[in-house]
Amino acid sequence: xDLAAIPVTTLRGQNTTFGDLVDGRAALVVNVASxxxxxxxxxxxxxxxxxxxxxxxxxxxxxxxxxxQELSTAEKIEEYCSATWGVTFPMTEKVRVNGKNAHPIxxxxxxxxxxxxxxxxxxxxxEKFVISPSxxxxxxxxxxxxxxxxxxxxxxxxxxx
Numbered sequence: 001x002d003l004a005a006i007p008v009t010t011l012r013g014q015n016t017t018f019g020d021l022v023d024g025r026a027a028l029v030v031n032v033a034s035x036x037x038x039x040x041x042x043x044x045x046x047x048x049x050x051x052x053x054x055x056x057x058x059x060x061x062x063x064x065x066x067x068x069q070e071l072s073t074a075e076k077i078e079e080y081c082s083a084t085w086g087v088t089f090p091m092t093e094k095v096r097v098n099g100k101n102a103h104p105i106x107x108x109x110x111x112x113x114x115x116x117x118x119x120x121x122x123x124x125x126x127e128k129f130v131i132s133p134s135x136x137x138x139x140x141x142x143x144x145x146x147x148x149x150x151x152x153x154x155x156x157x158x159x160x161x
Contacts (some may be wrong), residue, residue, distance in 0.1 A: 001112075001135040006150045011063070011074045011091040018060075018105055021090055024058045024133050025059040026158035027108065028146070031070040031097045032061040033125040034080045041126050042085035044146040048155065049089040059089035062105070064097045067125055080112075097122040114139040115150075132158035 004019025030045060049059045063070050063077050071077045074093060081087035084140045095103035102110070106122065110127050113119045128140040128151065138154040143150070 001108060001137055003105060003108060009093045011078055011093060021057055021060060025058045026133060027131045028059045029129040029131060030061055031064045031122055031125055031127055033064060033067060034071045034077060035069040036125040038126040038142055041146055042087055046085055046087050048146055061091040063094045065094055066097050069125060070094060081116050087139045090111060112139045116142055130154040130158050
């Protein structure tokens with residue numbers, strides 16, 4: 001799945017593409033929300049970022065208020081993520097993950113079946129997609145912890161050679 005050319009805007013307002021953002025690395029794309037009960041996953045996501053960054057990996061957070069649990073501004077999101085969880089991985093502006101106005105990356109990612117074998121809508125905050133540099137995508141449910149064995153296996157399989 002070629003996602004590289006899809007335009008994204010960073011949390012700080014910089015226009016770029018998904019390909020430039022991940023720069024040939026394997027990526028763990030997650031729709032995040034600061035006020036969600038699953039927000040402690042930020043801590044584990046940051047641990048994965050630190051553990052695998054030197055091996056060609058990055059987490060990319062896509063804040064979304066589609067489930068009404070994200071802060072109102074980019075500045076508040078950045079402050080919360082940095083101060084509360086020590087987040088250093090790249091984050092985009094707030095996006096929609098479902099529906100006709102879903103961000104183009106989510107329009108593509110939601111065609112990938114998850115652990116239950118079904119493709120379709122994002123079910124909740126913190127749904128995870130491991131994307132290899134070649135474009136292979138593996139999908140995990142929101143309640144699957146970022147450091148679950150199956151996620152780690154997908155990350156390690158996606159790392160560049």
